[in-house]
Each structure stands twice: as C-alpha cells, then as structure tokens.
Amino acid sequence: MVTTIYPGASPEDVEELLAVKVEDAIDPVDGVESIESISQEGISQVSAFLRQGTDVTRALQDIDRAVSQITGLPADAEESTVSEIKTQFPVITLSIYGDISELAMKDLIRPIKREMEAIPGVANVRPSGLREVEWQIEVDPEAVLRYGLTLGHVADALAAHSRRGCA
DSSP, rough: OOOETTOOOOHHHIIIIIIIHHHHHHTSSEEEEEEEEETTTTTEEEEEEETOOHHHHHHHHHHHHHHTTTOOOTSSSSOOOOOOOOOOOSSSSOOOSSSSSSHHHHHHHHHHHHHHHHHHHTTOOOOOOOOOOEEEEOOOOHHHHHHTOOOOHHHHHHOOOOOTOOO
C-alpha cells in the first residue's frame, strides 16, 4: 500500500493530485495485477494487488522506486510510504462436530491440523470453538499435614511441573 498524506486537501484534490499519479507510476511494475485507491480528506491510499507467485520483496522495492520518481506532487504533501499489507482471512472453514467429549474432539483435530499446516501455501490453521484444558485440583488437608506441607508447597510443585510441560 502506498500512503500519502496531504494535510487539509479535499478528497477530490487528493484523488487528482496524488492517487492518480501513484496509480500511473505503479501500474507498469512487474507483478502488479490490479490497483485500488481510496482518496479521503488529507490522505491517499493506493493498494497494489500482486499476481500469485510474484516475489513480494522485489515488487515492494520496485513500487517504492516507482513512487520515489513521481514528480509534480503538491509541496504540502508528505513523502509517500510504501508498506506491505498481509491479509489473513479464512479461505476454507472446516467444521467438525460430533457427540464426543471436548478432549476427544481435540485429539481428533490435532492430526487434521498438522496435515493442513503441511499443505504448501497454507499460512495459518487456527481451530476455534474449543476451550483450553483446565485442571481442578483438590488437596487432601490430612495428607498436607501428614507430609508437613503447606498449600504454597503444593502450588509451587504444580507450577514447576507445569513449566516442564508435564501437566
């Protein structure tokens, strides 16, 4: 995205004096598939959408170079900034349900999640709708006294055990 600030400028001026020039400059950049812009009061945002398989780092460098060569921008306009915007929206939603416990559901989902993460091009697999495992531990007061412990000792032992990943 190419963002240019032009303080106090109307949306029409932003469009005419900034957005159109940025669009014209980045249109010929290799890998650019389409361009969309938003012109608002005082700000121009021009988005370049890249063809699949385009080297994003190189395209950003080429866009930055093209934008830096634009002439005739208003003197009050700030220097344009070029940044990568990564979108993360679900492409596939997989629903798994059944008459089983949540713990059994988690065990069922784990290998499916790993298989989906192994697919080339998959950026993220995020199960939702499952609660975190919560343990409730009841301490036997007689056993605590018998071993000369306090609840603090028990809590410390549980915390140490948990940090080792054994819980």
